[in-house]
C-alpha cells in the first residue's frame with residue numbers, strides 16, 4: 001500500500017468517496033469548528049452532532065491509511081461547507097460580501113469590502129507586497145480545484161483575521177479608522193452578506209435560505225458535487241501522490257510530463273515506481289516512465305520539444321525482453337512486445353528512481369525488466385535471473 005499524501009474517505013450511505021490533502025483536512029476541520037463555535041444558520045442545516053463527528057473523523061486521519069468510513073450525515077456536512085465556500089464566492093463576485101471589523105476601543109462595527117480593500121492596498125504597496133496581496137485575493141476569490149477548502153479557510157475562518165491582521169501591521173498608514181472613536185485597532189468579527197433577494201444583512205455562519213425573503217443561496221453550490229465515485233477519488237489520491245513525489249524524480253519531473261503521466265491514471269491502479277530513461281538512438285534521457293499495477297506510462301520531453309506520451313497496458317504485453325538480445329543495434333534496456341502495434345523500446349536505464357510502495361526496485365536494465373515481468377504477472381525468474 002502506497003503512502004498517500006492525504007486521506008481517502010468513503011461515505012456509508014451512498015458508497016461515494018472523497019480524497020482530501022492534509023491542508024484540505026485542516027481547513028475543513030477549522031471551518032467545521034468555526035461553525036460549531038458560532039452555530040447560526042439561515043435555513044435548515046443537518047444535525048450539529050454529525051458536525052462534531054466530522055471534526056472527530058477528520059482529526060483521526062493519518063495519511064496512507066485505508067479509506068476512512070464516514071456516516072452519511074457527517075459526509076453531508078462536508079458538502080454543506082464546500083457549498084458555503086461557493087455561496088460566499090458568488091456573493092463576493094456580486095459585491096455583496098463584507099468582512100466585519102469590530103473596533104477594539106468602542107465596539108462599533110465596520111464593514112469592509114475585501115476586494116476593494118485588496119485593490120487599494122495593491123495600488124499603494126510596493127511590488128513584493130502587491131504580489132502577496134494579489135496572491136491572497138486570488139486564493140480567496142478563485143475556487144481552486146486542487147485546494148477546494150483553501151477558499152473556505154480564507155473566507156469563513158480566522159485566516160481572514162490572520163491575513164488581514166498581518167496586512168494591517170504593514171499598511172497601518174492606509175488601514176481603516178473607526179468613524180466613532182478614530183481608533184485604528186480592529187478585530188475581525190466574521191462575514192456579512194447582503195441577501196440578493198431582500199438586501200438584508202445576513203451574519204449567520206451558514207447561509208442556505210434567507211429567513212426574511214426565502215431567497216435560496218444554494219443556487220451557486222448546487223452544481224458542484226464533492227463526493228465522487230470511488231475510482232475518481234482514488235485517481236485524485238494517485239495524482240496527488242505523483243505530484244508529492246515529483247521532486248524526487250531524477251533531474252526533476254517537468255509539470256507537463258507529470259500531467260501527461262497523471263493523465264493515464266484511472267483510479268484502478270496503484271503507483272509502483274518511476275524513473276528516467278531514453279529512446280534508442282537519443283543521447284538525452286528525455287523519457288519519464290511511470291510503472292503502475294495496470295500499465296506503464298511514458299512521457300518524453302526535452303528542452304527543444306513538446307511533450308509526447310503514451311501507455312502500454314500490462315495485459316497487452318506479450319513479452320518483456322532486453323532489446324540488446326534481439327537486435328544488435330540496440331543497447332541494453334526494456335523492450336515490451338504488445339499484442340497489437342509496434343513494440344515499446346527504451347534504454348539507458350541508470351540513476352535513481354522513485355519507489356511509491358514498500359517494494360524496492362533497481363533502475364538498471366535488468367531491474368526494470370524484472371519489475372515489468374512482475375507487474376505483467378510472470379512468475380518470478382530464478383535468482384540467476386536473465387541468463
Ligand SMILES: [Zn+2]
Nearest residue numbers: 103106178181
Ligand atoms: Zn471605535
Ligand SMILES: [Zn+2]
Nearest residue numbers: 195198210213
Ligand atoms: Zn432575503
